Amino acid sequence: GIQVEQSPPDLILQEGANSTLRCNFSDSVNNLQWFHQNPWGQLINLFYIPSGTKQNGRLSATTVATERYSLLYISSSQTTDSGVYFCAVHLQGAQKLVFGQGTRLTINP
């Protein structure tokens, strides 16, 4: 089946720093979503981005479907950005999202 790999697995930054999280996938996908799982365990939809670039405030994401990767950018990090960031992909014809193992981001004050 499709492999979804996220890097780095862990990232520790100071408040105000910028970061780039990467998601590689091993097959063509129909859809890709980025989620933030906050310290209370809730999954929050960040981006729905099968291709192209989207921006939402300090966050932006780019998916290059032909090269099978997506990037999540976080600028001017805040402590509330801490948590685990997951990318999840959807294969055409399947009715499930396949999740990567996540990047754990810790923002220190």
Next chain:
Amino acid sequence: NAGVTQTPKFRILKIGQSMTLQCTQDMNHNYMYWYRQDPGMGLKLIYYSVGAGITDKGEVPNGYNVSRSTTEDFPLRLELAAPSQTSVYFCASSFGRLSSYNEQFFGPGTRLTVL
């Protein structure tokens, strides 16, 4: 809209007990899903439903049952709880088939421990 809601938030079960995890969505979504998340891992699909009366297995269905009698509700049943079912369970929904036009929305999760 409340979105996707799940009850209970936390539960501890003894081995062999049974329970039902409740999931409700008020977005008039046709598709609903149950995932489990083991520590340090991403989510894996247990069951999904494409509409009332229709359910299908996901990657890890063993030990679970589901039903879908209404559009809004999609309960997940554990009949004989085992320690391997200790996990966080997430319910999700989408308006239609997952595609380049439909995204999934997740509930807050139920943390289940089986001792």
